Amino acid sequence: MKLRQSMTTLHTWGGLLPSWLLFVVIFTGTLACFDKELEHWMRPALHGSSGPASASAQQISDWLADNVSAPLHAYWIHPPTERTPFWQLGWEEDGSGQRGRAVFDPVTGAALPETLGGDFFFTLHYNLHAGQIGMYIVGLAGVFMLAALVSGVIIHRRIFKDFFTLRPRAQGQRAWLDAHNLFGVVGLPFHLVLAYTGVAIFVAAYMPAGGMVAYNSDPLAFYHEVQGGYHRNELDRPAGTPVPLDQLVTAAQQQWQSTDTGWIIVEHPADASSVVSIRRRDPSRIGSPQDTLSYDAFTGELLHQQQTPPAYRGYIWMVGLHMAQFGGSLIRLLYGVLGLAGCMMLVAGNTVWLRKRAARQTPGLHLVQALNTAVFFGLPVASLVLLWANRLIPAELEHRASVEAWSFVLAWLAVTLATLVSSRQPLARARALLGVMAALALGLPLVNFLTAPYSHLLATFGTAPELALVDLTLLICGVLLAVAMARYRPRQPVPAARKTECGESEVTV
Amino acid sequence: MAAQHWRRLAASPLAELISRGLAALVAGYLLAFGATAFLSVYLPLPRPDRVVVASLLCFAVWVGAAVYSFAARRPLRVWVVLVALAGALCLAAWLPTDWRMRP
Numbered sequence: 001m002k003l004r005q006s007m008t009t010l011h012t013w014g015g016l017l018p019s020w021l022l023f024v025v026i027f028t029g030t031l032a033c034f035d036k037e038l039e040h041w042m043r044p045a046l047h048g049s050s051g052p053a054s055a056s057a058q059q060i061s062d063w064l065a066d067n068v069s070a071p072l073h074a075y076w077i078h079p080p081t082e083r084t085p086f087w088q089l090g091w092e093e094d095g096s097g098q099r100g101r102a103v104f105d106p107v108t109g110a111a112l113p114e115t116l117g118g119d120f121f122f123t124l125h126y127n128l129h130a131g132q133i134g135m136y137i138v139g140l141a142g143v144f145m146l147a148a149l150v151s152g153v154i155i156h157r158r159i160f161k162d163f164f165t166l167r168p169r170a171q172g173q174r175a176w177l178d179a180h181n182l183f184g185v186v187g188l189p190f191h192l193v194l195a196y197t198g199v200a201i202f203v204a205a206y207m208p209a210g211g212m213v214a215y216n217s218d219p220l221a222f223y224h225e226v227q228g229g230y231h232r233n234e235l236d237r238p239a240g241t242p243v244p245l246d247q248l249v250t251a252a253q254q255q256w257q258s259t260d261t262g263w264i265i266v267e268h269p270a271d272a273s274s275v276v277s278i279r280r281r282d283p284s285r286i287g288s289p290q291d292t293l294s295y296d297a298f299t300g301e302l303l304h305q306q307q308t309p310p311a312y313r314g315y316i317w318m319v320g321l322h323m324a325q326f327g328g329s330l331i332r333l334l335y336g337v338l339g340l341a342g343c344m345m346l347v348a349g350n351t352v353w354l355r356k357r358a359a360r361q362t363p364g365l366h367l368v369q370a371l372n373t374a375v376f377f378g379l380p381v382a383s384l385v386l387l388w389a390n391r392l393i394p395a396e397l398e399h400r401a402s403v404e405a406w407s408f409v410l411a412w413l414a415v416t417l418a419t420l421v422s423s424r425q426p427l428a429r430a431r432a433l434l435g436v437m438a439a440l441a442l443g444l445p446l447v448n449f450l451t452a453p454y455s456h457l458l459a460t461f462g463t464a465p466e467l468a469l470v471d472l473t474l475l476i477c478g479v480l481l482a483v484a485m486a487r488y489r490p491r492q493p494v495p496a497a498r499k500t501e502c503g504e505s506e507v508t509v
Numbered sequence: 510m511a512a513q514h515w516r517r518l519a520a521s522p523l524a525e526l527i528s529r530g531l532a533a534l535v536a537g538y539l540l541a542f543g544a545t546a547f548l549s550v551y552l553p554l555p556r557p558d559r560v561v562v563a564s565l566l567c568f569a570v571w572v573g574a575a576v577y578s579f580a581a582r583r584p585l586r587v588w589v590v591l592v593a594l595a596g597a598l599c600l601a602a603w604l605p606t607d608w609r610m611r612p
Contacts, residue, residue, distance in 0.1 A: 003580055010579040013530065143568060147533070147575045154576075199568050207567045209545035210560035213602045213609050226557040311554070311561035318565070 007151040015148040016353055016368070018141045020375040023346050025138055027379055028125040029194075030339030031118075033324055033332045034470075036083040038118030041455070041470045042390045043103065045112045046086055048454025053080055055109030057245040057264055060087050063111060068093075068100065076265045077245070080106040081281070083466070094268070113395040116386065116404045126201075139206050142199035149192055152184060173355035180348035187341040194342075197322035200315070226312055230275065230294040230304035237272035243300040245276065251300070252278040252293045262288070266297065275303065286326045287317035347376055369426060370419050377433040378415035384440035385411035391444075391451045434485035441478030445471040528584045536591035537574035541567040543598030550602045550609040 031038065040046065060077050068091060075091035078084070087104035101119070103112045127134035167178055184191075199206065208217075215222040223229060245264060253259050262281035268274055274297035280289045290313060292306040308316070320326055324335045350372050357365055389407035393400055415433065422429040448471060449456035460467040518524055548563030574591055581587045602609060 006579045007576070009526065009529075010533070010575065013526065014533075014575070143571055143575075146568060146572045150572055150576060151579070196568060200565055203564045203567070207541065207545050207564050209542045209567070209602075210549035210564045213546040214549045214556055214560050216610060222560070226561060309555065309557040309561070311558035311565075315561055315565060 035118030044452040053106040183345035382412035438481035533575035533578035539595040541571040543595035546602035
């Protein structure tokens with residue numbers, strides 16, 4: 001009894017404090033299951049065209065040399081795949097560490113108009129677009145989530161019986177608690193695994209103790225031995241004539257007896273020490289293969305084949321389990337559905353917190369209510385606005401991706417402001433925001449139809465199912481949101497004081 | 510007078526909650542750090558495997574420490590137990606200077 005009481009304290013506060021941050025992480029993580037599909041959808045220039053993929057890695061590398069003048073620390077190229085039918089390029093400038101990204105047509109090799117792409121949600125998921133600091137914040141939120149899950153299980157003595165209990169017509173708080181339990185228990189194994197593998201990805205940054213004690217804090221020795229990788233320091237001598245990248249890719253494919261090439265990484269290309277590392281791709285496995293080949297960029301000599309210790313392969317397997325790049329669409333769909341269950345668990349959990357305290361007028365009630373609305377509605381609205389902006393901003397506009405980012409930020413700010421000015425009518429506010437979300441989701445396929453002749457549902461249905469599914473999902477979500485709005489009424493007359501203070505601030509859809 | 514005021518504040522449920530919460534975060538991390546260092550040295554495995562296995566376990570230790578922080582009867586005892594344990598583990602890990610870095 002005493003244990004369950006103390007675990008309730010841990011669950012209540014350890015769950016509430018990071019809940020809004022966790023909502024951002026889980027919601028964007030759910031979207032990031034489909035980051036490649038969204039990336040494809042957000043690039044209408046790719047749609048409708050077909051032809052033999054004739055662009056080559058060297059062509060992409062030449063574009064970089066022509067268009068980026070700053071000296072580079074490294075750059076990386078990924079050939080087209082089934083889910084990403086385009087060439088991808090990323091680079092990091094020397095000194096400043098500034099990073100860039102570009103995507104190319106697989107047929108012509110021409111650079112495509114810039115967009116934030118599905119990558120935006122992926123980055124928001126793991127570092128909130130705040131670099132190193134953001135990565136630590138998300139990691140801390142992940143540990144909070146683990147603690148909340150474990151304490152939740154301890155509290156939940158009748159886990160089996162309660163699982164089959166849903167009383168939607170019951171008194172508000174009871175129904176929300178049932179919903180919280182339902183989403184929490186259905187998703188429990190998934191949430192535990194995803195939270196643990198999620199924090200494990202950056203374990204070397206979060207927990208440096210092992211490297212400190214066993215490698216005397218020598219990061220190079222640590223990475224060299226643990227990853228079995230290859231690194232060559234700069235010689236500070238000018239580079240020679242590089243071997244064409246395509247020649248190295250062919251050599252790597254012969255070495256592996258496989259044509260599935262992943263990232264091609266070129267380190268300090270302007271220095272005599274430059275190394276080209278080529279990774280193998282194997283989406284049939286949970287953990288990506290760790291047999292990267294490293295070549296001298298100027299002689300083409302094979303310098304090293306990666307050989308990893310068993311524990312590191314176990315780590316890579318955990319990373320793969322989190323990233324969901326294995327298997328097929330069915331796996332990602334399952335991840336997506338369980339991710340949404342995670343979002344709903346948070347929404348329902350926070351609503352239980354509010355309901356419990358509404359009658360008592362606990363301090364902080366308004367703050368929690370405002371944060372709930374600003375985050376649980378603000379992020380989905382902002383994400384939808386971003387997709388609208390993607391279709392409405394002209395392709396040739398300079399700094400197009402920044403304009404998209406501003407549309408996302410301003411939309412979220414608008415929801416937050418609307419939350420602040422309407423704090424007296426939480427019911428009307430929730431209804432209105434549901435309506436806004438429904439309109440945005442239902443309108444998007446229409447905007448797509450009006451602006452992108454090869455991307456809309458009628459053009460992609462049957463020919464490009466991965467694009468059509470984005471529009472279809474939006475339509476389904478829009479209809480569900482509209483239904484939720486129409487049916488959204490307070491269940492029973494509530495005493496006036498309670499009605500205005502607690503209201504029904506959130507709603508499931 | 511002021512001392513009495515502080516004593517009352519320290520005994521309040523809010524102060525206890527904050528103490529337990531900080532212990533779960535800070536002392537819990539210290540224990541996870543100590544456990545990772547200790548296992549990185551004493552696991553009967555080659556060095557890279559020792560370090561990776563120990564590091565991957567650290568979050569379980571941290572969460573366990575968080576549960577203990579809230580389950581323990583006396584909130585101040587939590588700090589003593591977790592910090593002392595972390596210190597002992599670190600000491601045991603760092604003392605054998607050559608052996609801890611064996612391949």
